[in-house]
Amino acid sequence: MKASSGSSRGGWEPREIEVGAVFSRAWELYTSNLGRVLGVHILAYILTVVASVAVFVLFFVIALAGAALLRQVDPGILIALAVAGYIIVILINSLCQLYFFLGVFSYILKLVRGEDPSFNELFSGWPYLGRMLICSLLFFVMYAVGLVFLIVPGIIIMLMFSPYPYLLIDRNLPGIEALTESRQITRGNLKVLFLISLVMGGITLVPYFTILFLNGGMNQGGGPPVLGAVLMLGFMFVLYIFLIPFSILVGGTSYAEMTNQ
Numbered sequence: 001m002k003a004s005s006g007s008s009r010g011g012w013e014p015r016e017i018e019v020g021a022v023f024s025r026a027w028e029l030y031t032s033n034l035g036r037v038l039g040v041h042i043l044a045y046i047l048t049v050v051a052s053v054a055v056f057v058l059f060f061v062i063a064l065a066g067a068a069l070l071r072q073v074d075p076g077i078l079i080a081l082a083v084a085g086y087i088i089v090i091l092i093n094s095l096c097q098l099y100f101f102l103g104v105f106s107y108i109l110k111l112v113r114g115e116d117p118s119f120n121e122l123f124s125g126w127p128y129l130g131r132m133l134i135c136s137l138l139f140f141v142m143y144a145v146g147l148v149f150l151i152v153p154g155i156i157i158m159l160m161f162s163p164y165p166y167l168l169i170d171r172n173l174p175g176i177e178a179l180t181e182s183r184q185i186t187r188g189n190l191k192v193l194f195l196i197s198l199v200m201g202g203i204t205l206v207p208y209f210t211i212l213f214l215n216g217g218m219n220q221g222g223g224p225p226v227l228g229a230v231l232m233l234g235f236m237f238v239l240y241i242f243l244i245p246f247s248i249l250v251g252g253t254s255y256a257e258m259t260n261q
Contacts, residue, residue: 014185017257019195025112026253030246033111040107041245044100044122051096059089095133099125102132106169108252113261128168135164135178159193160186166255185258193254200250204243211235 030037063085067078102125110117125132139161146154161182168178186193211232 013260014187014189014258015260016188017192017254019192019199022192022196022250022254022257023199025257026246026250029112029253030249036111037108037245037249038241040104040119040122041248042241043119044104045240047100047122048097051100052093055089055092055096059085095129098132098136099129101125102128102165102169104248105165105252108248109166109170109255112249112252112256127172131173131175131178132165132168135168135176138176138179139164155194156190159190159197162186162193162251163255163258166252170255170259185255189258196250196254200247204239204247207235207238207243 063082066081100122103122106124107117107119107121110121139157142157142161143154146152146157148154161179163185164178164182167173167181167185171178171181173181211234
């Protein structure tokens with residue numbers, strides 16, 4: 001079955017994939033490009049934090065100036081303006097995070113294809129941002145509705161449409177075609193994608209159960225509070241520095257395998 005191409009990269013033919021092939025390729029890429037894979041995520045985290053701080057500082061300055069100018073205004077109006085401003089800040093910060101992680105997806109996709117991406121890819125997400133936001137909102141709504149109907153439809157929807165970020169970047173598809181094309185490349189691969197999700201879920205649960213076990217031992221033995229903080233920092237380090245990067249790499253590898261790249 002042929003899938004239409006939305007970019008100049010030419011046509012491609014979806015194929016059925018294997019769990020072992022995906023993890024073997026992803027692990028080889030991960031170990032041979034460890035510094036680059038971790039580096040692009042760490043830089044994305046840093047840039048997201050910097051952008052968030054800048055937005056909050058700007059909001060704080062505007063809020064102070066507004067409070068000085070509107071001292072005689074009804075307090076209820078000031079509270080409403082403050083709440084509205086806070087919501088706007090949260091939305092802007094969410095867009096900043098989405099923007100930088102579009103860059104991460106682009107970087108990882110090029111790495112999977114054997115190209116030599118630079119960290120400038122982190123700033124390449126702007127052309128896709130609006131479409132990514134729309135597709136993500138639709139994906140979340142479909143997934144949530146699916147979960148309401150006995151969970152299983154939600155899982156199927158998640159697997160069926162999961163490659164849409166890579167499709168959007170790879171093919172520069174218009175509108176919501178990244179979602180509709182996802183159905184084409186995941187057809188015949190839902191079982192494999194489910195098994196990949198199970199494996200990744202099991203890997204992700206390891207640090208969760210580890211920290212629960214260690215915390216339980218500390219509570220019984222009356223360990224020092226600082227040890228709990230160290231364990232939590234270790235857990236966050238493993239999650240954000242190792243598990244999330246590897247998970248995104250597995251997603252990019254799955255997409256590349258399904259599209260025969």
